[in-house]
Amino acid sequence: MLSMKTQYAFKALMYLAQKDNGEPILIAEIAEKKNIPLKFLENILLELKKAGVLDSKKGKGGGYFFNQRPTDVRLAKIMRLIEGPIALLPCVSLNFYQKCKNCDERHCGLSNVMKEVRDATLLILENKTVADIAFINI
Amino acid sequence: MLSMKTQYAFKALMYLAQKDNGEPILIAEIAEKKNIPLKFLENILLELKKAGVLDSKKGKGGGYFFNQRPTDVRLAKIMRLIEGPIALLPCVSLNFYQKCKNCDERHCGLSNVMKEVRDATLLILENKTVADIAFINI
DNA sequence: GTTATATGCTTTCGATGAAGACGCAATATG
DNA sequence: CATATTGCGTCTTCATCGAAAGCATATAAC
Known part of the structure; x- marks a missing residue:
C-alpha cells in the first residue's frame, strides 16, 4: 500500500493539472478541495518543487504550478x-x-x-x- | 516495498518447504539460517499457524511444519x-x-x-x- | 514426576511516518 | 515604505513498525 504522502502527492498533482491555466494555485485550496492536511501538503509540494516537477511563487497571487508539462x-x-x-x-x-x-x-x-x-x-x-x-x- | 515482517515470512516458508520431510523444524534454526531476528520470527510463524498454513509441536523434537501443502x-x-x-x-x-x-x-x-x-x-x-x-x- | 527443550504470550524500547503549532522570509499591491 | 498574503522552516506530538527481552506454558525423555 502506498504511504499517505504518496497518495496525497498524486491527488495534488491531479488537481493542479486539472486547473492548470498558468496561474499559481494556493496550497490551501488544494488542501481543502482534496482533503489533505495543510502542513503535510506543504512538505509534499516542496519536494516536488525541489525535484523540478513543480514551481512556486511567493506573496499575493502566489502558489504552485507545473514546471514540467x-x-x-x-x-x-x-x-x-x-x-x-x-x-x-x-x-x-x-x-x-x-x-x-x-x-x-x-x-x-x-x-x-x-x-x-x-x-x-x-x-x-x-x-x-x-x-x-x-x-x-x- | 514489503515490510520486513512479510519478507521474513516468505523466507521462512521457503526454508520450511525446502527442508520439509514431515519432521518439525526449530524456529531457532530458521532464524539462524535465514538471518531473521528470533523473537520477530516467533510472532510471524505464530500468525501463519493461526491462519492454518503452518502447525507446531512443543517440547523436545518440536518445531514448525506445514499444515497445508x-x-x-x-x-x-x-x-x-x-x-x-x-x-x-x-x-x-x-x-x-x-x-x-x-x-x-x-x-x-x-x-x-x-x-x-x-x-x-x-x-x-x-x-x-x-x-x-x-x-x-x- | 522432574527436567530439559520448545513454543506461546506480554511488555518494552527505539525508529520512522503522519500530522499539527508556531514563527520566519519573500513578494505583490497600495 | 507599509502591509497583507503566501510559501518556507523548525519543533512537538501521536501512532505504528521493527526488534528484543522476559516470563509462562506445553511436552518428550529419563
Whole structure:
C-alpha cells in the first residue's frame, strides 16, 4: 500500500493539472478541495518543487504550478520520488537496489517472482503520466 | 516495498518447504539460517499457524511444519495475511476496500491506473505458490 | 514426576511516518 | 515604505513498525 504522502502527492498533482491555466494555485485550496492536511501538503509540494516537477511563487497571487508539462511527468517518477522503491523487495529494485543476505538471487524463487511483479507494474507506471490520470472522463 | 515482517515470512516458508520431510523444524534454526531476528520470527510463524498454513509441536523434537501443502499456499494469501492489502490504494483493494474521500472512483484516473497495477500483480501472485518459489533451480 | 527443550504470550524500547503549532522570509499591491 | 498574503522552516506530538527481552506454558525423555 502506498504511504499517505504518496497518495496525497498524486491527488495534488491531479488537481493542479486539472486547473492548470498558468496561474499559481494556493496550497490551501488544494488542501481543502482534496482533503489533505495543510502542513503535510506543504512538505509534499516542496519536494516536488525541489525535484523540478513543480514551481512556486511567493506573496499575493502566489502558489504552485507545473514546471514540467503534466504530459511529461510519468507516475513512476512520482512514486520513486515520494514513496521510494517500486519493487516489493530491495533485491529486485532497479533504482534502490540492495543485496540480499543469505540469498543467491540467481537461484532465489522469491526474487524471480517479485521481478515479474516489478516488470508488470513498471510497464503501467512508466507509460502513464499525470496528464493521463487527470483528464480521464469515462 | 514489503515490510520486513512479510519478507521474513516468505523466507521462512521457503526454508520450511525446502527442508520439509514431515519432521518439525526449530524456529531457532530458521532464524539462524535465514538471518531473521528470533523473537520477530516467533510472532510471524505464530500468525501463519493461526491462519492454518503452518502447525507446531512443543517440547523436545518440536518445531514448525506445514499444515497445508506448500503447493496449495498461494503467495497472494501470505501477502494479505502478513502485509495486508496487495493493491496500492485502499479504494482499489479487493479484500481491504475503503472508500475514497473527495474522489468519484468511476471517474478517477488514479484509481483506474492502480486497478491495472493490482490486476497485473494478482495475476502473478495468485498463480504462484510457496512450492513454486522454494523449488526453483535455474 | 522432574527436567530439559520448545513454543506461546506480554511488555518494552527505539525508529520512522503522519500530522499539527508556531514563527520566519519573500513578494505583490497600495 | 507599509502591509497583507503566501510559501518556507523548525519543533512537538501521536501512532505504528521493527526488534528484543522476559516470563509462562506445553511436552518428550529419563
